Amino acid sequence: MTWAREKAGLTKRALAQRVGISEQLMGEIESSWRSATPANLAKIAEALNCPVVFLERKRAEPVPVPAEALE
Numbered sequence: 001m002t003w004a005r006e007k008a009g010l011t012k013r014a015l016a017q018r019v020g021i022s023e024q025l026m027g028e029i030e031s032s033w034r035s036a037t038p039a040n041l042a043k044i045a046e047a048l049n050c051p052v053v054f055l056e057r058k059r060a061e062p063v064p065v066p067a068e069a070l071e
Contacts, residue, residue, distance in 0.1 A: 001029070001030050001044070001048075001055050002030055004048045004050050004054065004055065005030070005048060007048075008047075008048050008049065010047070010048075012026045012027055012030065013026075015044065015047055015048070018043075018047040019040060019043040019044055019047055020043065021040060029044075036055075041055060041056070
């Protein structure tokens with residue numbers, strides 16, 4: 001999200017104002033400390049002129065390491 005915001009030439013404050021949320025909440029969403037609601041995510045995507053899927057963080061499940069690999 002930071003990359004898209006910076007590419008759009010917006011500060012966190014400017015993006016937050018366009019979306020209608022606080023600058024603090026925008027920072028928390030951008031740093032992944034909090035998740036955006038689906039409605040806010042759609043507004044952020046619109047403000048950044050990018051698809052919502054680009055902003056969604058994909059979290060891969062950790063792959064277990066076999067015990068044999070640790071020996």
